[in-house]
Amino acid sequence: MQVPILTYHGNGIDGVDYHNNDHVALAADLELIHQMGFQIISLSQLLEWRLGRLPDSAVEQAVVLTCDDGSWFDYYDVDHPHYGNQTSFFNILKNHQTKHQQLVHISNFVIVSPDARKILDEKCLIGQGWWTDEWWYDAQNSGLMSIENHSWDHNHGVLDNNNINDDTFACIDNQSACDIQIRQSQQHIKTHFEGRHQAEYFAYPYGNYSDYLRHQYLPEYGHQLGLKAALTTEPKHVNLNSDIWALPRYVCNNDWQSAAELRIILTAEM
Template structure:
């Protein structure tokens, strides 16, 4: 019998460089939702995936199912906005909600947000359209809706455009000591817990740019998992999740990187 494998799909709501599938992740997401439904697949939550991974759910529970994620947490993930160059855009959240209304099926997305307010403010000026569209006003409503969970994508993404004195590199590939990891991951986790309030539990972390150091992956996360309240970490390695997958290096497929059309996505879902 073939090993059961589950794809995790990743979108970037702020990837808007036109109005086509290939240059607008919101357009792509809408088409992909329709595809998933049309080929008889369904959406499960990250919690369901992890329960299956831990042996608490049978293979049947994840058969022909995808997990949806998005990264960075800009307003394009939640708010419908009038893009200065490309006009009105429906957010990932709106598309998700509409899909639920149309199909009556379960929808869910885990949103890995950049946590630091200062970093988001600066990134909004430098990388987005500079209209204050990277705020966190929507985090609680998204979480409470049950359609979109908020999760940790590090304190400031170690983003190259920030005056970040932690590392010279624009990634997490060199992060090699506890203080730096605490600054990026623990600080973010504590802020999220404080901001989201009692009962918030989203034990997932996505590596910025998908990469990581040996120290972070083999020592820091496994050893501090309980203290941090984390159960798994996600990369952007092109693969599907099986029960043999390393929980601190879960693969994810990235829209408009690993696939550029619904045809290609259909192939990827079927492990081609």
């Protein structure tokens, strides 16, 4: 028995077609998932199974949905300057649930630092204030989208952080750097939700990591920080032997670029 985790990026909009727009892709993929008779389970259900607390039957023909970075495109419909109105991931899921009466859930790995998001909004989006966090509460309370930890600032190359290797997380390789990126984020999310929600999952920015973070810091401090598992972008299914600090997942428009290619992933040998 094995289950794929699928990953989408709300900011992934470079056109209006499946292969260049993750919103178009998500809507098409949900139709495929429904047509194929697959269920959408939450990351927590998957982990319960991985830990032996749920039977195989609970994850039969199942997928887990995740999205990364946590901008407005995940939650609000936004008028894109070039490609028209974009239905948010949240509304795509809600529409799908209404249309097919299918249970839906997505784990949203957000960039936690408000200051980093402000800079990223200016440098990576178009400076319209589309990377705020006032929607986290409603998203979490909806039961449809949970807010999870994608690090303090993504160690993003556009920030003034001496990320000389440009877009890697592998240089977060000592306790103080990990505390800033992970512990601080866990505390910030908990405070944001006034203690009523804390992130239980961490997704490695860029999918990569240092040996220290993956093999020492998370195994040693992860549970204490409220984390249950961490996710990479290694394109494989999760099975009963998957390491909880390196659960693999597939990335849309990287590991598959059409519904036909997703079908191949979903029908991979069980």
